[in-house]
Amino acid sequence: MVKIKVNSRELQFEDGQSLLDGVLDNGLTVKHSCRSGRCNECLAEVQNNSVINRVRSCEYIPQLGDVVEFEKIEDFELPKKLIVPAKINRISKISEKFIKAVFRFPPGKRPTFIPGQYINIHLAGIGYRSYSIASSDKEDTISLLIQKVTGGKFSRYWFETARANDRVTVEGPLGSFFFNDIEVSAVICAATGSGIAPISSMLCSDSFFSKGFYGPLSIYWSLSNPEDLFKLEGISDTSNKISHYTYFTKKQKSGFGRGRIINPIANQLETLEQQGAQKVSILASGNPRFIEDLKSEVSKIQRLKVNVFCDPFLESGDQYS
Numbered sequence: 001m002v003k004i005k006v007n008s009r010e011l012q013f014e015d016g017q018s019l020l021d022g023v024l025d026n027g028l029t030v031k032h033s034c035r036s037g038r039c040n041e042c043l044a045e046v047q048n049n050s051v052i053n054r055v056r057s058c059e060y061i062p063q064l065g066d067v068v069e070f071e072k073i074e075d076f077e078l079p080k081k082l083i084v085p086a087k088i089n090r091i092s093k094i095s096e097k098f099i100k101a102v103f104r105f106p107p108g109k110r111p112t113f114i115p116g117q118y119i120n121i122h123l124a125g126i127g128y129r130s131y132s133i134a135s136s137d138k139e140d141t142i143s144l145l146i147q148k149v150t151g152g153k154f155s156r157y158w159f160e161t162a163r164a165n166d167r168v169t170v171e172g173p174l175g176s177f178f179f180n181d182i183e184v185s186a187v188i189c190a191a192t193g194s195g196i197a198p199i200s201s202m203l204c205s206d207s208f209f210s211k212g213f214y215g216p217l218s219i220y221w222s223l224s225n226p227e228d229l230f231k232l233e234g235i236s237d238t239s240n241k242i243s244h245y246t247y248f249t250k251k252q253k254s255g256f257g258r259g260r261i262i263n264p265i266a267n268q269l270e271t272l273e274q275q276g277a278q279k280v281s282i283l284a285s286g287n288p289r290f291i292e293d294l295k296s297e298v299s300k301i302q303r304l305k306v307n308v309f310c311d312p313f314l315e316s317g318d319q320y321s
Helices: 019-025 153-161 193-204 262-274 288-298
Strands: 002-006 009-013 043-048 051-056 067-069 082-093 098-104 118-123 127-132 142-147 167-174 186-192 217-223 242-248 279-286 305-312
Touching (some): 009 019, 118 142, 186 262, 217 262
Antiparallel strands (some): 002 009, 082 098, 118 167
């Protein structure tokens, strides 16, 4: 056992346990995503004697004498991670590049999750891959939005051989990407491709207005081509609470935006600033380049406090046996 200080709290860690796992096991929550050292969402500052290092907490093993500081630590416990069997309930093609896969579980075995979290799907003989949950937390099933990736082993399975009643193993829920700050003037959700999945889950579960958030909610979503587009669940056509903007980066279609969504988001932040907004939350999910470019653009905002919460989509997410 090792006892160290984390954000001024004394916590106990098992020998060989990672800093992130130990914090979570102590019933606390910090920002994290992939848990494999690739996304840099779980960074912490570690001081031992006079030496200070910035570490990935999912990889770092605490040492006696460490004093750790996370940017933010929450006093609540995430849903328990489970490893459970599941079967494909149905698979449907929803656009040229995307399918929707729905999974059913034995009675009482569906993992409890916070909308925005993800699961790992394990396939015998292939390995596992991480997918954000796209469905409501009120359903008995779990749905995923799966994007076709050229040359991906999992893509070949999903788009060529997967069938209803195929058995998989589900591990989760995982991650800390969810809406948890109602004291903001506005919320902007931003996604590329299948990064819309966790935002879809939040919308289907009414994660925003049911918690007491009353400000404007904007959804920005970018896709490559119009043929990739599918209906986004959780947004009614008559809703006056949500503004929804879809952009295409390669082809143009009448009635939709063209190009990347970073500039339109920056323009909206400037408008909110002029209107007197004090604090805005951005929930961003997509490829790492998009995430980094968005953070860079947001950092230019001077007078408006903007918190960016990220769920990077990693193309190297397939883990093979």
